[in-house]
Amino acid sequence: MKMIEKFIQKATELGGFHMLSQEDDDQLHQLSTLANDYEKKHLLPGSFTLSLNMLIQKRLEELKLNQASFAELINTSESKVSKIITGKQEPDIQFLKAIHNKLGIDGNVLLDAL
Secondary structure (H helix, E strand, C coil), X not given: CHHHHHHHHHHHHHCCHHHCCHHHHHHHHHHHHHHHHHHHHHHCCCCCCCCHHHHHHHHHHHHCCCHHHHHHHCCCCHHHHHXXXXXXXXXXXXXXXXXXXXXXXXXXHHHHHC
């Protein structure tokens, strides 16, 4: 987990996950996948599934972002972010790609949460 946190810190200092080198991005992706697989097998009860809004809210907390700054980061409206987080609107592919690219949430985890 400390290695993942180092990549998150590095991405924050550089201005976003898109600024990581390809090697760093690949390593972070591998670590995230391993952590996700471990959590699914050992930590999460079988009937518990992570919702998209839970994933986003947790990640925003970790990055100390509010909905407004998150909306700006992914180039969308705060209203759209709010509607998706509250479940009033389904996310489109651009939103999901932005979450993956800007928040570093693994695509497989996003798809499982839908």
